[in-house]
Amino acid sequence: MSQKAAADDKKTDGKPAPQPDPARSLALLWGSHTRPGRNGLTIRAIVEKATELADAEGLAALSMRRVAEVLGVGTMTLYSYVPGKDDLTDLMADRLMGTLYSDPDEPKRCGHWRDALLLIAERNWQLHLKHPWLAELVRPRPRLGPNLVQKYDTELRPLDGIGLSDIEMDALLTNIMTQVEGAARLHHRLEREKQDSAQTDEEWWLTQAPVLDRLLDAQRFPVAARVGQSFGDETKAAAAPEMTLKFGLELLLDGVEKKLGKT
Amino acid sequence: MSQKAAADDKKTDGKPAPQPDPARSLALLWGSHTRPGRNGLTIRAIVEKATELADAEGLAALSMRRVAEVLGVGTMTLYSYVPGKDDLTDLMADRLMGTLYSDPDEPKRCGHWRDALLLIAERNWQLHLKHPWLAELVRPRPRLGPNLVQKYDTELRPLDGIGLSDIEMDALLTNIMTQVEGAARLHHRLEREKQDSAQTDEEWWLTQAPVLDRLLDAQRFPVAARVGQSFGDETKAAAAPEMTLKFGLELLLDGVEKKLGKT
């Protein structure tokens, strides 16, 4: 239908793309973030304050106006440092990637690849706990910034030479990251629901009761009813997503172990 | 800090919560979607048209105004059928869950649990391919609707009695869904980038070249450079996320197999 209808907005007067300029975004990521402007503002400062804001109030509360307000500058001033909001979130994400490990060989120093992967998963999990907005970013993974590349390298090192092909190494890491991110999303969703419906889970059962009734009394869902029961008990007791993640990781690593023939 | 500061907006004049009413949302999901209004409109029709729109133009283009326009009704008319946009997307998602299997025993009929899980993963993957917006929804998983519960039950059945506890069954399924959704996100991200930067990937390498140079010439990232190379080759060749998913699934299932002691 309107497959290409949205391509030419402006008359394309010379510059190729006024809005999305991937080259500029990349240059920004890899460039210097500490060169101050006229009023002493730096990209780094913007990114840090924005991160604080997102940590405290969630990604939904992260608006250019709020960031500018917190920094005590005009809203549009931010745009002389950063092309747009997407680039800001990219910067925020990439910066965090630099905080994961103390040095590029930390995971490898675990010795066994399995321990290394567990460390990697744990660090990423903790990062997601500290920064709930990380898992909410629209972009599945942020643009390729220096810290992300560093992280990639750091996490690949303990896998190098254990018997996996390059592509398998990448696939394994990707799957682990997917697991962690997925668990983080679930975790934050539950957390938010818990504090949205406020106080006791007494009330939670009241609103959910009609559905649960329909669920249980009908034998349409025999297995779901029973498992949902167990899961519900577990859920209220502790952090279910973390258990799920641990379980999935074990399975994944056992699978790797089998693929490698033996430990 | 502002933990509870945002609780009381309005004077709370009687009705508990004017905006987020989980009970109503749940009732909506489980209620009838075919009762027509004055002008013959039904919830089902709204949901279907909205789904078409999201399929064709992406989640970003899905606005209440557009949906109403397509349906030929006033914008606010939608609000007499659906409490808000979130509920609409919940309805859309839940409806799709009903299209996954022909009957509640289809996966179980595969015989072996491994084949069943592969079928389950494949179906969910195909669904994500058909509806890119599904993986973009903010809510990690939609609200508990009838079709989602049905799907849950259907997918649990082949796992029942093979030697896993209820919680393990749930965790396994959750992890598989996470894998699929993560792969879908990556897939759609690559797809979008490919058609955003338009025509040849010639140009892609031009914009990405400076970064890649910095990446390769520095020996800061020895492993990442090499693996990224392999991965880049693979990426251009075919659908990398799908391969990654297949790989991760195999590992996961091998892990399950080991846990069960033997096939």
Next chain:
DNA sequence: GGCCCTATTCGTACATTGTACGGAACAACG
């Protein structure tokens, strides 16, 4: 020191979003 030019700052404006509000049109019932 004085002046000009360029890069930075940012007030205003606009398009777009979800949706609250309340009047208008309509159906059913007496």
Next chain:
DNA sequence: CGTTGTTCCGTACAATGTACGAATAGGGCC
């Protein structure tokens, strides 16, 4: 033919990202 309650929807509002261009400040050159 009212009356009443439901459904429809035009208008309005607050919030968003950001384009535009006027004000402004700083730094180099005479």
